[in-house]
Amino acid sequence: EDKVVQSPLSLVVHEGDTVTLNCSYEVTNFRSLLWYKQEKKAPTFLFMLTSSGIEKKSGRLSSILDKKELFSILNITATQTGDSAVYLCAVEGGSKLTFGKGITLSVRP
């Protein structure tokens, strides 16, 4: 059975801190790993990763995949209160998409 584990489950930081969110997985026929940000209701797509060692970057957010060790990290630098959200990791194996439970990030002013 495919499995996606995110850690930590929740995190509280102060504005300006840097955070690292973790996602480890066990899936058959790995195709891609995706990160989403969910505020209130609808998730919004952040990154899709398919190759090991290639960092994807968008502003203060960056992510990298290690297909040998089966994990990915999402980094957020100089956090802002608007970064407060649940961060979801999902892994596509074959044609199935398995989500982790999410990491709740709270950024305090």
Added chain:
Amino acid sequence: ETGVTQTPRHLVMGMTNKKSLKCEQHLGHNAMYWYKQSAKKPLELMFVYNFKEQTENNSVPSRFSPECPNSSHLFLHLHTLQPEDSALYLCASSQRSGTSNGIPYNEQFFGPGTRLTVL
């Protein structure tokens, strides 16, 4: 606004009722999805439609019945639900590229969801 709308936004129904959730995408996409998000559980993919054809049904009970009459509309028909079916139901859409056999999950745009409560 993501270009994906869902109605109703909130729904309360009894176990013997029949209701439908509606999703509409205004993005010209050709793939649509239903997800279920229960409290303290991971997001679960329920159904996938590519070019109006259902390609995924992740062991969803038959009391949930999807319908995709065209590439812009997706319905989820509900009947004889159980209280444990109470959850947030999210619709998403994406553009499947060319001859790829994969589903471009990366391009998914989500609707705001329908909060369903089954009494």
